[in-house]
Amino acid sequence: MKIVIAPDKFKGTLTSFEFCDIFESTFQKLLPKATVISLPLADGGDGTIDIAQHYLGGEFISKEVRNAYGVIVNANYLYSESTKTAFIEMAEASGMKTIVHNDLNVKEASTFGTGELILDAINKGAETIILGLGGSATNDCGIGMAKALGYCLLDESGNEVVPIGKNLPKITKITSENVHTQLFEVNFKIACDVTNPLYGSNGASYVYAKQKGASDSDIELLENGMQHFSKVLDDYFNINTQEIIGGGAAGGMGVASKTFLNGELISGIELVKELSNFNAHIKNADWILTGEGMLDEQTKNGKTIQGILSVRPSPTKIAVFCGKIAIATKTLDTLNINYAKDILSIAEDLNDALTNTKQHLHILAEQFVKNEFAEANFAKS
Known part of the structure; x- marks a missing residue:
């Protein structure tokens, strides 16, 4: 099982490196036999x-x-x-x-x-x-x-x-x-x-x-x-x-x-993908995990998530974790996103989501691994 972690930052609350660390540690704890590759990304903006x-x-x-x-x-x-x-x-x-x-x-x-x-x-x-x-x-x-x-x-x-x-x-x-x-x-x-x-x-x-x-x-x-x-x-x-x-x-x-x-x-994301040798790393990946602060209509205009969706190999699945998802479920299906969760869905309110981003992302990471990799035969992979 090969997992690639490739997020952008959540501006002001979480770096892409911190996102990678949270998911890496979750896989190490729950699914230590998984091959996990971290590729922190950015779309060319600040940072x-x-x-x-x-x-x-x-x-x-x-x-x-x-x-x-x-x-x-x-x-x-x-x-x-x-x-x-x-x-x-x-x-x-x-x-x-x-x-x-x-x-x-x-x-x-x-x-x-x-x-x-x-x-x-x-x-x-x-x-x-x-x-x-x-x-x-x-x-x-x-x-x-x-x-x-x-x-x-x-x-x-x-x-x-x-x-x-x-x-x-x-x-x-x-x-x-x-x-x-x-x-x-x-x-x-x-x-x-x-x-x-x-x-x-x-x-x-x-x-x-x-x-x-x-x-x-x-x-x-x-x-x-x-x-x-x-x-x-x-x-x-x-x-x-x-x-x-x-x-x-x-x-x-x-x-x-x-x-x-x-x-x-x-495109900024294309340039960063080139620096990271992204296309080579995602070959034969079972899942690519990505995210950014907001998943909305702008995502389709050169943002990190779109940059990943444009090159993901079949049958690799895509999981997206964001601060807020602001597009309809139907649009997620159109984008061929297989799993999507946002922090606002489990936070008490916006202030809680912004203040405790890391803690909430830990929860989402554990939920994802337990839900998507529950089959016993994974432990043998």
């Missing part, structure tokens, strides 16, 4: 860097960089000397977590600090850089990052433009004479979990800028800037930026990663 370290090894590098508003902060990224691979979360330098939320003013924000982290990794000798998009406080189409890497962004008078979102309409020319000489020797993989285009009603500015502090007039300014700058990018890189799936991610960093970095945009 993916810890999962990356689990598979890549390496060490965390701390560097002083500018946050989205130019304030010096300490940001960390992961670097593996043996594989010459760096894992950078842009949220470390250019994210909402680095600023005071009541001071949000996205049109003044820049991704310069993310560029500083990339530059440091290149100088360390990185040959592959994995860049996680998400949690950003920016809407500058990556011009701050580009500036840090040596690109020049000029206005019609030939003057350099300060690389912040509100200045996108001023840029008329890009030059690359001062770009770091090793930039295009690096293989960039970009963890991107949204499909939004750069601009338009479903683009970066209209969908995400408000939560980063933009007023209605700010959004119009940023939207106009995105549309204007996209034409500059199209001409310089001979590309149609609006056709880039996920181009609007992280305030246009999807497009910036594709153009300025020549990066490959990949």
Whole structure:
């Protein structure tokens, strides 16, 4: 009997490592002859860097960089000397977590600090850089990052433009004479979990800028800037930026990663599955146990559980454990989920579920093993 444990975190209450530990210990106690493989996962969002370290090894590098508003902060990224691979979360330098939320003013924000982290990794000798998009406080189409890497962004008078979102309409020319000489020797993989285009009603500015502090007039300014700058990018890189799936991610960093970095945009969960050698590990598995904080309609849009469902081999069964299941039983059947339980079903209330997540998951784990592996002949396997 082969069991693969492959969860995402329950944000704020349980790490994917803790989930694995709970189920591992349960199987060791109740079914010690089972072969259990733990593969903690993430979907590319905040915290993916810890999962990356689990598979890549390496060490965390701390560097002083500018946050989205130019304030010096300490940001960390992961670097593996043996594989010459760096894992950078842009949220470390250019994210909402680095600023005071009541001071949000996205049109003044820049991704310069993310560029500083990339530059440091290149100088360390990185040959592959994995860049996680998400949690950003920016809407500058990556011009701050580009500036840090040596690109020049000029206005019609030939003057350099300060690389912040509100200045996108001023840029008329890009030059690359001062770009770091090793930039295009690096293989960039970009963890991107949204499909939004750069601009338009479903683009970066209209969908995400408000939560980063933009007023209605700010959004119009940023939207106009995105549309204007996209034409500059199209001409310089001979590309149609609006056709880039996920181009609007992280305030246009999807497009910036594709153009300025020549990066490959990949679903975050697909990238983590690649790091974990997931597809090889699940061969001949009898069960895959997974979970995340919420199982809802968003699960089908690039989340960890969907990433597992998309590749699970037949006749492998899937068990899902969540904080809350917010989809109908019929939908579970459609997704071919064989077993699903949530913590809210046994907790007294939401506060109990959030406060005692580990204890409740222990209970669900024991219930699952006792219910699904009750046959006596399992002990002989």
